[in-house]
Amino acid sequence: xxVAVVYESLFGNTRDIAEAIAAGIRQADPAARxxxxxxxxxxxxxxxxxxxxxxxxxxxxxxxxxxxxRQMGLQGNGKSGKDRRRAEPEPGAAxxxxxxxxxxxxxxxxxxxxxxxxxxxxxxxxxxxxxxxxRQLRRDGYRxxxxxxxxxxxxxxGPLHEGERERxxxxxxxxxxxxAAPTHR
Numbered sequence: 001x002x003v004a005v006v007y008e009s010l011f012g013n014t015r016d017i018a019e020a021i022a023a024g025i026r027q028a029d030p031a032a033r034x035x036x037x038x039x040x041x042x043x044x045x046x047x048x049x050x051x052x053x054x055x056x057x058x059x060x061x062x063x064x065x066x067x068x069x070r071q072m073g074l075q076g077n078g079k080s081g082k083d084r085r086r087a088e089p090e091p092g093a094a095x096x097x098x099x100x101x102x103x104x105x106x107x108x109x110x111x112x113x114x115x116x117x118x119x120x121x122x123x124x125x126x127x128x129x130x131x132x133x134x135r136q137l138r139r140d141g142y143r144x145x146x147x148x149x150x151x152x153x154x155x156x157x158g159p160l161h162e163g164e165r166e167r168x169x170x171x172x173x174x175x176x177x178x179x180a181a182p183t184h185r
Contacts, residue, residue, distance in 0.1 A: 001179050003034045004050035006042040008057035008065060008098040010073050011087040013158040014119045017151045017168045018056055021117065024172025029180060039101040040092040048106065052113045052179055053142060054172075055133050057098035059120035059150070062127025064099045073156060087157040098129070102136045114142035115175055117149045117168075122161060145178050146171075 003025055007018035015038075022034045037046060039057075047053060060069035074089055108114075116133035120126045130148035138144050151168055152161035 001029070001032050001052060002050045003032055003052045003054065003179075004042065004047050005034065005036045005054040005056075006039055006047065006098075006101070007036070007055070008039050008101070009090045010058055010065075010070065010093045011157045012090055013153050013160050014056055014058050015090060016160060016165060017117065017119055018054075020165045020168035021054055021056075021172035021175070024169035024174075025176040026172075027169070028173035028176035032176060032179070038090075038092055039096065039098055042101065044104075044106050048109065051111070052115075052175075053108075053137070054115045054117065054175065055098060055102070055137065056117035056119070057129050057133065059118050059127055059129045062125075064129040064132050065097045066099060067095050067097075070095050070097060098133060102133065102140070105136075105140055108137075108141035108143075112142050113145045113179070115144060115146040115149075117151065117171070119153050119160070120150050121156070122152050122154065146175055 005018045005022045007014050009015040022036045025034050114137040116130045118129035120128050128150045130150050134144045134148040151164045154161050
């Protein structure tokens with residue numbers, strides 16, 4: 001099975017989760033061909049060849065990022081003083097992001113499956129990008145086979161909350177097991 005893990009990341013947290021998901025898929029199914037791509041690298045041809053698509057991005061203001069929220073995040077979102085931690089932005093962090101990428105995504109080929117994830121703050125009302133990502137994937141004809149899943153960060157720029165990489169790896173293994181089930185072949 002060919003799997004494409006496509007992500008948007010500002011400071012590396014969502015990238016780390018995408019790589020952990022891919023590692024979990026590879027660990028559970030060594031025969032799987034898994035490619036991890038930033039949205040800027042994920043052209044229609046690369047994604048069309050994948051039988052399964054995993055898409056994720058950071059949560060900004062309770063939903064998927066936009067050009068405006070990416071700029072706010074990159075500018076430090078109003079943090080100041082000695083408590084301000086400046087992480088290095090990821091290459092291409094200014095955009096386009098997963099929202100724009102999904103808008104340009106061609107319709108799925110018959111039988112193509114997908115899953116969605118996000119990174120978000122630990123606050124109860126932080127919202128999430130994963131559900132809107134999954135909704136858009138369904139609109140594009142993908143069979144979303146797993147509940148949209150979020151992974152926690154301790155601050156807007158990170159780090160990931162303790163144990164989240166391991167949880168992402170386990171989620172990837174669960175996705176691989178779903179793919180191997182007779183109903184998903």
